[in-house]
Each structure stands twice: as structure tokens, then as C-alpha cells.
Amino acid sequence: MKAAQFSQYGGPEVLRIVDLPDPHPGPGQVRIRVHAAGINATEWKIRKGELSFGAQLPQTTGRDVAGVVDELGEGVTDVALGDRVFGISDDGAGAAELALLTYRAIIPVSLGFVDAAGLPIALETATRALDQLAVAGGRTLLINGASGGIGSTAVQLAVARGARVIGAASAANQNYLSLLGADPVTYGEGMTERVRALAPGGVDAALDIAGNGILPQLIDLAGGPQNVVTLADFEGAKEHGVHFSNGFTDGHAFHSLATIGKLIEAGGFWLPVDRTFPLAEIAAAHRISENGRVRGRLVLIP
The missing domain is CATH 3.90.180.10 (Medium-chain alcohol dehydrogenases, catalytic domain)
Incomplete structure (x- = not known):
């Protein structure tokens, strides 16, 4: 072959x-x-x-x-x-x-x-991270890097669980995030203030997919490192006491492959x-x- x-x-x-x-x-x-x-x-x-x-x-x-x-x-x-x-x-x-x-x-x-x-990988990774953050109805989740494959997946799975999602991405992807069900904010200087304008009391949890050195801001917004998971910033996770999610050590969530069909056929995932x-x-x-x-x-x- x-x-x-x-x-x-x-x-x-x-x-x-x-x-x-x-x-x-x-x-x-x-x-x-x-x-x-x-x-x-x-x-x-x-x-x-x-x-x-x-x-x-x-x-x-x-x-x-x-x-x-x-x-x-x-x-x-x-x-x-x-x-x-x-x-x-x-x-x-x-x-x-x-x-x-x-x-x-x-x-x-x-x-x-x-x-x-x-x-497959986007589903498994996003599902594992949302489970680790106990994302459920009534909670507000901030996703840093929300427009890529894993980010797009995490947004929609969190919305399907009943959570409110604030998604951080580039200016070009703001409308796209809205289509997925997130409240969009742009990266860069002033992002913390833009998130607090949408969620004055901060968020319940934060997921870092972009790995762009923003963990201290996410910790502040989520009320502590215990409420933050990163998929991309291994060194930052060690420095700031944040959990670095890794399917090789945390166990996998491949059960998500068999369950996504129902959400897709209902029009709740794309x-x-x-x-x-x-x-x-x-x-x-x-x-x-x-x-x-x-x-x-x-x-x-x-």
C-alpha cells in the first residue's frame, strides 16, 4: 500500500x-x-x-x-x-x-x-476536556482558540450540554463562532475586559486550545487554576498549576465516536x-x- x-x-x-x-x-x-x-x-x-x-x-x-x-x-x-x-x-x-x-x-x-x-481526534479531545471541567447546563465556559477543529467541536458539544460558551478567536472568525452558538470575543490586548463585559462575574471554567501564553488571564477569569484545562501549553501548565489534558495519561473519551451521530442528525453539530x-x-x-x-x-x- x-x-x-x-x-x-x-x-x-x-x-x-x-x-x-x-x-x-x-x-x-x-x-x-x-x-x-x-x-x-x-x-x-x-x-x-x-x-x-x-x-x-x-x-x-x-x-x-x-x-x-x-x-x-x-x-x-x-x-x-x-x-x-x-x-x-x-x-x-x-x-x-x-x-x-x-x-x-x-x-x-x-x-x-x-x-x-x-x-475522531477533535471529538475525543474536546469531550475529554469538557468532562474534566465538568461542563454542564447553567455553567459558563471560556474557550481560548475556539475556531479550529477542536475548538469548533468543544463549542458545539458544550452548547449541547446546556452551557453558555464564550469563544476567543481572531477577528475574522467572530461571525463563525456566533453560528456555532458561542458569544465571540477577539484575541489580544484587552481580551480579559471583553470577556468581563459579557460575564461580569467571570466564568465557571476555561479551556485553552490555542496555547498562546494566556493562562494567567484564564485563571483570573475562571477563579483559579483548578477551573482551567489546557490542551496546548505544557510548560505554562506546570508553571501555573493548570491541568494539561493528555489522552495518553488521562485516559481517552473515544466513546464520543458512537454518540455524536444523534447530535449530528438533529442538526446540533457541524x-x-x-x-x-x-x-x-x-x-x-x-x-x-x-x-x-x-x-x-x-x-x-x-
Whole structure:
């Protein structure tokens, strides 16, 4: 099969399309023929050498996938051959023609492969963070970095729980956040004052997705570090006593894959795809993701 791989750490140019042996599922796994694969920030951070998780070079890449089941491992009963599924590629090898999945779900009827491929990691990450912050009806949540894939997902999931959401993003994304159900505010100097204009008593909780050094302001607005979770600022979390949410150490929330369909079919959830790329252009997709000016998701189409 064709797959994306890198043999050294560095910029997007280290990515290569190579021929690898076709994988076959073990117990509990399924193999899919990949129709679409999402791009996540974790992947380019691993490619740059900023994260490792103990993996050795050369490495494949890609975690979010959607496609059609073409092989079943021993003991699999939740899906059948020919089913359209989406989920998390085992071993981070989803930017390929074939992928193995342990965590998966049937694609909601109204979604195509491209839209489904943008969901898994964003769903899991946002759900985990909202659970850690005990986001529920009657609470006010501030999301810093609310317009990207995880941010867009967190906004809508929090609104579906009955929370009020204040979303911080660039000026260009204010109307977009309103469409998702958030009260938008702009980044930059004076953001704390703009949030307090909407919530004079502060907020109940704050989620940092942007990782732009704003944790002290979020702590002030949320009434203490115990009410703040960051997904992006590891060093700031240590400095300020904020929880850094990480699925590798906190446990995962992949149950969200099986439950999102009902919200999608009710019209309560939508995650836009910003751009699609053929697999051969994965370096360009990584470059755009790394620049951080994406509304929604970037998706590869093998």
C-alpha cells in the first residue's frame, strides 16, 4: 500500500510517500480501505520532533480516518465487511491506502467520508476536556482558540450540554463562532475586559486550545487554576498549576465516536472541512496546519 512516512525529524519536506506491506487486523481490529484521513496538530509536532511518545524512526503518520471495512479481526462483532466507519488509526498510520482501527464507529448517515475523517481526534479531545471541567447546563465556559477543529467541536458539544460558551478567536472568525452558538470575543490586548463585559462575574471554567501564553488571564477569569484545562501549553501548565489534558495519561473519551451521530442528525453539530488534499500533497497540508490559520479541519484523500 501507499503510505506517508518520515525517516528524520524536520519540516514538512521530510514527508515521503512510500510502499509498505498491507496490514492485516489482529483480534478486535478491523482494516479499512481509507477514503479520507484528517490532519492533526499532534502529527506535525511529532514530525518536528517536539513530541515522541517513544516511537522510532521511520514513522508513519495520521490518526483520523474514514473508510470502508474490508477485513475483520478475530472477535469483531460491532461492524461488518462493507460498513462505512470512522475512527482512530492504530499506530498513527492513517495517511495511507489501508488502516487498522480498534476505536471506531459507524459513520452517521448524513456524513460523507471527508466530513467523518475530520471528527475522531477533535471529538475525543474536546469531550475529554469538557468532562474534566465538568461542563454542564447553567455553567459558563471560556474557550481560548475556539475556531479550529477542536475548538469548533468543544463549542458545539458544550452548547449541547446546556452551557453558555464564550469563544476567543481572531477577528475574522467572530461571525463563525456566533453560528456555532458561542458569544465571540477577539484575541489580544484587552481580551480579559471583553470577556468581563459579557460575564461580569467571570466564568465557571476555561479551556485553552490555542496555547498562546494566556493562562494567567484564564485563571483570573475562571477563579483559579483548578477551573482551567489546557490542551496546548505544557510548560505554562506546570508553571501555573493548570491541568494539561493528555489522552495518553488521562485516559481517552473515544466513546464520543458512537454518540455524536444523534447530535449530528438533529442538526446540533457541524465541523467544517477547510481544505482537502491528495495524499501526495501531505506536506502542503502539514504546512498549512502548522501555520495555524485553519477554520475547521484539513483532510487528505488517498
